[in-house]
Amino acid sequence: MNVQLQGIEAIDGTYPFDLRVSVRTMRINKFLWSMTTKPENRPQFLADPEGCFERAGLTEQERDLIRKRDWQGMIHYGVNFFVMEKIARLDGIPNAVIYAGMRAESLEDFLKTRNVPEAR
Amino acid sequence: MNVQLQGIEAIDGTYPFDLRVSVRTMRINKFLWSMTTKPENRPQFLADPEGCFERAGLTEQERDLIRKRDWQGMIHYGVNFFVMEKIARLDGIPNAVIYAGMRAESLEDFLKTRNVPEAR
Amino acid sequence: MARVVGGIGTSHVPTIGVAYDRGKQDDPAWKPLFDGYRPVARWLAEKKPDVLVFFYNDHATSFFFDFYPTFAIGVSPSFAIADEGAGPRNLPPLKGHSELAIHITESLVNDEFDMTVFQDRPLDHGCNSPLSLMWPHDPDWPGAIVPIAINVLQFPLPTARRCFKLGQAVRRAVDSFPDDISVAFVGTGGLSHQVHGERTGFNDTDWDMRFLELIEKDPAQLCEMRHADYIRRGGAEGLEEIMWLAMRGALAPKITKVHQNYYLPFTTAMTVAVFEEQEAGTPPAAGRNAEAVS
Amino acid sequence: MARVVGGIGTSHVPTIGVAYDRGKQDDPAWKPLFDGYRPVARWLAEKKPDVLVFFYNDHATSFFFDFYPTFAIGVSPSFAIADEGAGPRNLPPLKGHSELAIHITESLVNDEFDMTVFQDRPLDHGCNSPLSLMWPHDPDWPGAIVPIAINVLQFPLPTARRCFKLGQAVRRAVDSFPDDISVAFVGTGGLSHQVHGERTGFNDTDWDMRFLELIEKDPAQLCEMRHADYIRRGGAEGLEEIMWLAMRGALAPKITKVHQNYYLPFTTAMTVAVFEEQEAGTPPAAGRNAEAVS
Numbered sequence: 001m002n003v004q005l006q007g008i009e010a011i012d013g014t015y016p017f018d019l020r021v022s023v024r025t026m027r028i029n030k031f032l033w034s035m036t037t038k039p040e041n042r043p044q045f046l047a048d049p050e051g052c053f054e055r056a057g058l059t060e061q062e063r064d065l066i067r068k069r070d071w072q073g074m075i076h077y078g079v080n081f082f083v084m085e086k087i088a089r090l091d092g093i094p095n096a097v098i099y100a101g102m103r104a105e106s107l108e109d110f111l112k113t114r115n116v117p118e119a120r
Numbered sequence: 121m122n123v124q125l126q127g128i129e130a131i132d133g134t135y136p137f138d139l140r141v142s143v144r145t146m147r148i149n150k151f152l153w154s155m156t157t158k159p160e161n162r163p164q165f166l167a168d169p170e171g172c173f174e175r176a177g178l179t180e181q182e183r184d185l186i187r188k189r190d191w192q193g194m195i196h197y198g199v200n201f202f203v204m205e206k207i208a209r210l211d212g213i214p215n216a217v218i219y220a221g222m223r224a225e226s227l228e229d230f231l232k233t234r235n236v237p238e239a240r
Numbered sequence: 241m242a243r244v245v246g247g248i249g250t251s252h253v254p255t256i257g258v259a260y261d262r263g264k265q266d267d268p269a270w271k272p273l274f275d276g277y278r279p280v281a282r283w284l285a286e287k288k289p290d291v292l293v294f295f296y297n298d299h300a301t302s303f304f305f306d307f308y309p310t311f312a313i314g315v316s317p318s319f320a321i322a323d324e325g326a327g328p329r330n331l332p333p334l335k336g337h338s339e340l341a342i343h344i345t346e347s348l349v350n351d352e353f354d355m356t357v358f359q360d361r362p363l364d365h366g367c368n369s370p371l372s373l374m375w376p377h378d379p380d381w382p383g384a385i386v387p388i389a390i391n392v393l394q395f396p397l398p399t400a401r402r403c404f405k406l407g408q409a410v411r412r413a414v415d416s417f418p419d420d421i422s423v424a425f426v427g428t429g430g431l432s433h434q435v436h437g438e439r440t441g442f443n444d445t446d447w448d449m450r451f452l453e454l455i456e457k458d459p460a461q462l463c464e465m466r467h468a469d470y471i472r473r474g475g476a477e478g479l480e481e482i483m484w485l486a487m488r489g490a491l492a493p494k495i496t497k498v499h500q501n502y503y504l505p506f507t508t509a510m511t512v513a514v515f516e517e518q519e520a521g522t523p524p525a526a527g528r529n530a531e532a533v534s
Numbered sequence: 535m536a537r538v539v540g541g542i543g544t545s546h547v548p549t550i551g552v553a554y555d556r557g558k559q560d561d562p563a564w565k566p567l568f569d570g571y572r573p574v575a576r577w578l579a580e581k582k583p584d585v586l587v588f589f590y591n592d593h594a595t596s597f598f599f600d601f602y603p604t605f606a607i608g609v610s611p612s613f614a615i616a617d618e619g620a621g622p623r624n625l626p627p628l629k630g631h632s633e634l635a636i637h638i639t640e641s642l643v644n645d646e647f648d649m650t651v652f653q654d655r656p657l658d659h660g661c662n663s664p665l666s667l668m669w670p671h672d673p674d675w676p677g678a679i680v681p682i683a684i685n686v687l688q689f690p691l692p693t694a695r696r697c698f699k700l701g702q703a704v705r706r707a708v709d710s711f712p713d714d715i716s717v718a719f720v721g722t723g724g725l726s727h728q729v730h731g732e733r734t735g736f737n738d739t740d741w742d743m744r745f746l747e748l749i750e751k752d753p754a755q756l757c758e759m760r761h762a763d764y765i766r767r768g769g770a771e772g773l774e775e776i777m778w779l780a781m782r783g784a785l786a787p788k789i790t791k792v793h794q795n796y797y798l799p800f801t802t803a804m805t806v807a808v809f810e811e812q813e814a815g816t817p818p819a820a821g822r823n824a825e826a827v828s
C-alpha cells in the first residue's frame with residue numbers, strides 16, 4: 001500500500017490510476033493511446049474500429065466499452081482519463097459530455113451544476 | 121562542466137557520450153537506431169541505404185561515415201558505440217573488426233594484443 | 241551568472257488555449273480569465289526573462305505508461321506543439337535552451353535527482369495553454385523554455401516535498417550557470433478540480449484560497465501533505481498543485497505576490513499568480529541535500 | 535516478509551551468450567568462463583530464490599536517447615528477449631514479478647528515488663547473457679526477475695554513491711514486502727574494458743582485483759570515486775561497475791565472498807562473484823535517507 005494514498009478509499013467516486021491498474025489495463029490504454037495520439041492511425045480507427053479491436057486482441061468487454069463510449073464504465077475498468085478523452089476529441093465530443101457521462105447525468109443536468117456553463 | 125568527468129580530457133582515445141554530444145548527433149543516432157533495432161526497417165535499410173539516408177535528411181558527412189562503415193570516424197563524430205555496433209550486427213561483422221577499426225589497426229594486429237584471440 | 245526575475249503559478253486547462261484560439265477574449269464567459277493574464281503578460285514584457293523554466297505535466301500525449309518518468313527534462317533546441325487529437329494549435333514551435341537544460345540536468349543528477357532526459361517530444365497543453373496567454377508569439381516566442389515534466393498521472397507520484405526539493409535543486413543549478421541570462425520559474429496545474437469518476441466537477445474555493453496563501457507564505461505546510469490530502473481538499477486532478485511547489489522551491493524563502501487572478505467558471509479553478517523575491521539573489525537552501533524547508 | 539539469500543556480481547558481455555548458444559562449454563577458449571559459472575548455478579539451485587532483483591543496463595536496445603532514464607524499473611509480468619540485430623536468442627521470455635516490482639517502486643518513489651517505470655520492453659544482453667549461464671531455463675525459468683536499469687551510457691550518469699543508495703533503498707523495500715518470498719540481488723557489468731575510441735582494448739587486472747576486494751570489504755571507497763576515476767582505472771565501459779554498487783548497497787554491511795571467477799580472454803575482464811551476508815537479515819541502513827556508508 002502506497003502510504004501517500006492512505007485514506008483514499010474514503011473518498012467516493014475517485015479511482016487512483018496506480019501501477020496495479022496500469023499493468024492490468026496496459027492493453028486497452030495502449031490501444032486507445034496509439035489510435036488517438038498517432039495521427040497515422042486515426043483514419044483506420046475511425047473507419048474500421050472492429051478490425052482494429054481484433055488486431056489488438058482486445059477482450060469483448062474492452063471493445064464494448066469503446067464502442068459505446070461508456071465513459072463511466074471505462075473509468076471503472078481502469079482506462080486512464082487522459083487516454084480516454086482523446087477518443088472524444090476524434091469524435092468531436094466536448095469534455096462536458098464525458099464529465100456528465102462519468103457522473104451518469106444528462107449533459108443538461110451537469111451544466112446546471114456549473115457557475116458559467118458557457119465557459120466549456 | 122560535469123564535475124564527475126573532471127580530468128577526463130587527460131585520458132586519450134576516450135569520447136564520453138554526454139548530452140552535448142547526444143543533442144548534436146541525435147539525427148544520425150536515431151537513424152541508425154531505428155534502422156537496426158526495428159526489425160521492420162532492416163530490409164529497406166539493407167536494400168536501399170541511399171533512399172533511407174535521403175528520407176532521414178542525413179548530411180553528406182553522416183552518409184559517408186555509414187557507407188564506409190568508418191568506425192573510428194563515427195566515434196569521433198559522436199555516434200554512440202552501442203548504436204553503431206548494431207549496423208555491424210546486420211552486416212554479420214564481428215565486434216573485433218569494429219575494435220580494430222576504432223584503433224586504426226588491422227584485425228590481425230588487434231588480435232595479437234589479446235590473451236585468447238579465439239574467444240571473440 | 242544567471243539571474244532570477246521571479247515565478248509564476250498558473251492553471252493549464254486546455255480550454256484556455258481553445259478559447260484563446262477562437263478569439264473569445266471579450267466573450268463575457270471568458271473575459272474574467274483573459275483579463276487576469278494581461279498583468280502577467282505585462283510583467284513578463286517588463287522583466288524580459290530569457291528563459292522560462294517550466295514545471296508541467298504531459299497528459300498521456302508524448303509520454304505513455306509503457307515508459308513513464310517521475311521527473312523528465314527536455315534538452316532539445318526546439319519542441320513541437322503536440323497534436324492532442326484535434327490537430328496541433330497554430331503556434332510556433334517552442335524554443336528550448338539546450339545549454340541551460342544540460343547544465344541543469346548535470347547539476348540535478350549529481351545532486352541525486354534521477355532525471356529522465358528527453359529530446360524531440362512535442363509539448364502538450366500542460367505547457368502551451370497558459371504560455372499562449374502570457375507570452376507574445378507572433379511571429380515567434382520572445383525567449384526559450386526548459387520544460388521539466390512531473391508525473392501527476394500514474395501513482396506513485398513524487399511526494400509534495402520531493403517536488404519542492406526539485407525546485408530547490410533546479411535553483412542551485414540556475415545560480416551556478418555561468419552565462420548572463422535571466423530566468424523565471426513557472427509552475428502549472430490546478431487549482432481545485434476533478435475530471436474523473438463520479439466526483440467529477442468537485443471544487444473547493446476555500447481550499448484554493450488557503451493553497452494560494454500557503455504557497456506564498458508557508459510552503460512547509462504544503463510539503464507535509466500527502467497525495468490523499470491533496471485529493472480530498474482539491475480534487476483528484478487538483479493534485480497537480482504539487483507542480484507549483486517545484487516553482488516555489490526554486491524561489492527565495494520570502495516572496496511577494498504581485499498579482500493574482502482566480503476564476504471558477506466550469507470544472508477547474510483557473511488561477512494565475514506572479515511572485516517576486518523579497519531579497520533578490522537569496523539562494524533557497526544552503527547546500528546539497530538540505531532539508532526541504534527549515 | 536521477503537528473505538534475502540545473497541548477491542551476485544557478474545559481467546554481462548554479449549559474447550558469453552553467443553558462446554553459450556553455440557555450445558562452446560568445452561571449447562578451450564571458453565571453458566574457463568563456463569566452469570566459473572557452475573558454482574553460481576549450484577548456489578542458485580540450492581538457495582532457490584523466487585526472485586532475482588537485477589541491476590543491469592540497456593545498450594540502446596529498448597531505450598533510446600530521445601527518452602533516457604537515470605533509473606528505470608520494469609513492472610510487467612513478463613519481458614521478451616530483445617533482438618539486438620542478429621535475432622533474439624532462443625530463450626523463454628523472462629518472468630517478471632509485478633507485485634514485488636510495484637511495491638519496490640512505491641517504496642523507492644516515496645523514499646525520493648525518481649524512478650522511471652517501464653512495461654513491455656524487451657531485455658537485452660545486459661540481463662540475459664549472464665542469466666542464461668546461471669539459471670536453468672528449459673522449458674522455463676525457475677523464478678522471476680525485477681529488472682532495474684541504470685544509465686551507464688549517456689552522461690550525466692548517476693554517481694557511484696547514488697547507485698549504492700539505490701541498492702540500500704531497494705533493500706528497505708524488499709524487507710517490507712509482506713509475502714514470504716526469497717530474493718537475491720544481481721549487479722551486472724564490467725569489469726575492466728573499453729570498447730570505444732583508440733583506447734579500445736584497455737584492461738587492468740590490478741584494478742579488477744582491487745575492485746573485487748573493495749566491493750566486498752570497503753564499498754565506501756568505491757562510492758567516493760568519480761566517473762572519471764572509474765574510466766581511468768577500469769576503462770570507459772568498465773564504468774558499468776557502478777551497477778555492482780547497487781547490488782552491494784542492497785546487502786548487509788558485512789558479507790562473505792563464497793565464489794569468484796576471473797577470466798580475461800579478449801576485451802572484457804569477465805568476472806562472477808557470489809556473496810552471502812554474515813548476519814542474515816541485518817538491514818543495510820538504519821532509516822530513510824541515511825548516508826550511503828557510515
Ligand SMILES: [Fe+3]
Pocket residue numbers: 252297299366429430480
Ligand atoms: Fe493537467
Ligand SMILES: [Fe+3]
Pocket residue numbers: 546591593660723724774
Ligand atoms: Fe554493458
